[in-house]
Amino acid sequence: MSAINANSSFAPVLIVAGPTASGKSALALDMAEAFDGVVINADSMQVYEELRILSARPDESETARAPHRLYGVLSGREACSAGKWREMAMAEIADCHASGKLPIITGGTGMYLNALTEGIASIPDVPARIRDSVTAELEDLGHTAFFEKLAKDDPETAAALDSTNTQRLIRAAEVFAHTGRGLASWHKEPVITPPANMKFKKLCYMPPRDILYDRCNRRFDLMIEQGAIDEVRDLIALGLPESAPVMKAVGVRELGAYLAGKIDLATAKEKSQRETRRYAKRQLTWFRHQMTDKEIIDAQYSESLAAKMRHDINQFLLTTPK
Template identity: 85%
Template sequence: MPTPNKPDFQPVLIVAGPTASGKSALALDMANTFDGVVINADSMQVYKELRVLSARPDDGELARAPHRLYGVLSGAEACSAGKWREMAMAEIAECHAKGKLPIITGGTGMYLNALTAGIAPIPDVPMRIRETVTAELAEMGHVAFFDKLKRDDPETAAKLDGNNTQRMIRAAEVFAHTGRGLASWHNEPVLTPPENMFFKKLCYMPPRDILYDRCNRRFDLMIAQGALDEVRDLIALNLPPTAPVMKAVGVRELSSYLSGTTDLETARDLSQRETRRYAKRQLTWFRHQMTDKEIIDTQYSESLADKLRHDINQFLLTTPK
């Protein structure tokens, strides 16, 4: 990695993009060029049980450059944006201490935003509390549950739609865990990146028809690589349906096949459709929510790689003021 003029310069390269875009290959190429470490920013790739369905790097890719935060959590844990940011900041600090370039890659927008823009310091809520709150909602019904939330946390409840189940659960679980309302936590000073940390953001967004074709072909490859066995093992853990790992694309669809309620072709088609829909949502988020980005919307080629290497080299040499 080039040495900038300021010793406190902390560069971070971000390679973002939707699922199946090819961002991981791009990040790996840049890691090889700039003595970098690839740090995962995908909310499903953090779980050890989802190597196939989350398309984690294979053994060959892992051997080419150091990778961090892949498969580091149990599916019984919930990885929030705050928890991921804490882990990522530790990995980034280690990279800078060793003179290596941290390369954050993934498609989870809220994780990337938590790192680059900051996040309210809300404590992580244990899974058991989330399960309890979810069960309480099911038992009480939406109206009574929302009325209780209004009593416990009127400031947050005033901003919520009583029909938005996920947001109600989130507010209730934070209050149950901390004794403070969610709105109160949002009034706390935001955890922002250090002033000497500089980001270069690359957003890899191939044409939609190419991206959708990649989504389809990649899920077929997942089936061939053992996705069914992976889902079978996941089901055997008896995790609650509220566990984030159970919401990965393909888990519900392949579970239906394994339980005999649908055939494999239908499960495959539904999984591919959900993957395309997820990619579409990611495209929209990155286009409208990610600031100060450089969009890459052409096919990856050696000429494009050369340009990116030049641009990143300039970033590393000239960013400090």
Template identity: 90%
Template sequence: MSAIQASSSFAPVLIVAGPTASGKSALALDLAEAFDGVVINADSMQVYKELRVLSARPDDSEIARVPHRLYGVLSGREACSAGKWREMAMAEIADCHASGKLPIIAGGTGMYLNALTEGIAPIPDIPARIRDQVTTELEELGHAAFFAKLQADDPETAANLDGSNTQRLIRAAEVFAHTGRGLASWHKEPVITPPENMKFKKLCYMPPRDILYDRCNRRFDLMIEQGAIDEVKGLLALELPETAPVMKAVGVREIAAYLAGEIDLATAKKKSQRETRRYAKRQLTWFRHQMLAKEIIDAQYSESLAAKMRHDVNQFLLTTPK
């Protein structure tokens, strides 16, 4: 199909969302071929170059079919926040519009999608050295003392935090350390919203749960065959702190336990499959609450369903909002 014509009144962006193992990446690929699009990653783990297998990044044959962006672009030593991802995604979207391509955002990380479509607080990006300092401080002090320090520094933010949630504690502390202001204070600032001419078409693909869970189970078996164990070996060789976002990917902890001789491979696979299903369930719940009913596609994939989605996208592109 011909290239899109972005204008001062209409800059279209297609979002293909859904839980892990749903088939959203394949759907995004099909739509990119149909509408001369570029697939832009919105998965918080697929941004890391060390997680090609465990994050189920598109393979070489898929990348050869249509352009893909923001896949494997960051080192595991970096932390990719919603703000950092949004900045990268907006640059890719602008490049698509300038070249007449349809930007297709594909992923299941809800906070990334919300940052793009709803806006985000203008919190400065946190330097890696600050994050490392805060992480080291947490390890030295322990959760209780670290949380007590945060309560003293930033009581407003700490009042709404679970003292055992490591990631949220680090986030709150690093923002305060870098800016001298708490997260709660930053969240009172006007959000950075999308340009007025940017219009979103959302497709949230959520196949029946029994099909989704079966895909979750089969996907991890395939990951083992494709080299997930060696991938985790390479990741562990970086000696990253356990709090690093890349270390939170489903399967990393379980395979690491297998490599350490703590569990056998069958147990590692079983635990990883269970965690994948749990993650998918959380995503399903999030999308049910965040997406409009008309944006959710909960039928099993078929050619007729694909044809309907192509029709809906075509109507979106042909109908310029007033």
């Protein structure tokens, strides 16, 4: 069924969120088939071209069932910020509405979802050359000296940072280098909010924890069978800095240690599975605090649950905003 009237002042967006390995991608795909939708990625690792297996990107059989967008669209040499993702997502959402399709945002990166639904500070995008320069400077100076320099340039931001958090240090320094203003100063600016006619329907799929953890374990086993080791080997061959976001995907460091002969494969797999479960646990906690009880689905996926969700989504689409 066609869900959208391109000329309507009502611009609906369905969000299917949840922790890693929860089955949210399958749920989003089912809803895309039911409502003539387009699945739009909101996972910070699935945007990278090099991480097809380790990020559990949809395969050809899934992408054949409904259009998928923002999967594998960036090189690992690029850093995808919440602002950059939001800009890409808004373009895809606008395209969906113009063509009468329902945009279905799915992923577990809470920062991306909040940037879309709640808004984001208007910080200019930082050119890759500046990010690379700042990253090289950190590697040359070391964390302590780099943090001390940042504290002199931008004391307000530095005061709220963990001096050992590489990614946040680089982000603060690159923004200052590009704009001459501190990150904390930018965060005081009015946020860029969603258009007034954009309405969100949120579903957060949270299966029981024991089932979720078992899925995490089994999914990593499958990743190994599908070629995750070769994927990590190819990624390492690019010579990217360890601070690059793509290098922080669960499994990259662990399988990299195996390829370097530092640990055996069984240990690498065990560590990767443990990190995946820890990541899932952090996501569960985040969603519990960010989503309402009505938005959270505490159940295993079944046809009866799917039917209820289709009914709820249909009611949302038929509702005319006052």
